[in-house]
Amino acid sequence: MTTETLDRGLVLDAARVTELAAIAAWSLAGRGDEKAADQAAVDAMRNALNDLAIEGVIVIGEGERDEAPMLYIGEKVGSGSGPRIDIALDPLEGTTLTAKAMANALAVMAWAPAGTLLNAPDTYMDKIACGPGYAEGVIDLDASAADNAQAMARAKGVEVSAITVCVLDRPRHAEIISSLRAVGARVHLITDGDVAGVIHTADPETGIDLYIGQGGAPEGVLACAALKCVGGQFQGRLVFRNADERSRAARCGITDFDRKYSLAEIVRADAIFAMTGVTKGALLDGVRMSGGFVHTHTMVMNSSTRTVREVRMKRPV
Secondary structure (H helix, E strand, C coil): CCCCCCCHHHHHHHHHHHHHHHHHHHCCCCCCCHHHHHHHHHHHHHHHHHCCCCEEEEEECCCCCCCCCCCCCCCEECCCCCCEEEEEEEEEECHHHHHCCCCCCEEEEEEEECCCECCCCCCEEEEEEECCCCCCCCCCCCCCHHHHHHHHHHHHCCCHHHCEEEEECCHHHHHHHHHHHHCCCEEEEECCCHHHHHHHCCCHHHCCCEEEEEEEHHHHHHHHHHHHHHCCEEEEEEECCCHHHHHHHHHCCCCCCCCCEEHHHHECCCCEEEEEECCCCCCCCCCEEECCEEEEEEEEEECCCCEEEEEEEEEEC
């Protein structure tokens, strides 16, 4: 994707798409219905994408066609004219968070040139990530969590007790958590939202140095697009629980099931990344209504210019 393609107009278009999805999801926040909130975000995002002058293909979406009526993998969106782009999206990252009106729910989307985003199947992925400013190879997916925390401490010139690692609070991560605490690292547990968890490593204000753990492969691609824009390192390996998941990967064109992917292999060109807060969180404020207006808080990034914009929108209800 050329700099001409990644122009200011397209960046702002991306922001508008996630804004509309966030507003739609927020209307159902706290109502206890995860599916309804997710569907509202999906419908709003799909309608917004189809209004744009792009030739877009969903490569990371709500699932395969038979399982997802809208925004399924392979679905074409946009007017059919304009730049050809791959689209990775999660209209509502944090369906449970939204249903319970908890913090850190987001509407998330990434764009890149056609054929340059990893078409990851809807499986799990082992992940490790850190922010910018470190020598390549400071983290290694094949090393233990404790070894990675100690390597990060050496790179920063601090004791390992000063290192904070973000981990999804899941039973499968018990060994990771115990090993990190055994060497003295802090563990910051999150209930959901591992896209935000990875992005936290690139924001010094969060205090997060590393992200380690197993989460969704689609979310891994989205997180890589964000790190592509702001700098950082990421490694991931797909995790398959059964033959059906391997078949899904094969349909996506994946042949090496044990491959360790770097950030550059997951996002192979410049990208645009946009996210809008649904509920208030560490990165963004949530949607709110005030005085007959709806307010949103969006962050949109452009890797070709290494720019990060915060957009606060106010429009009449």
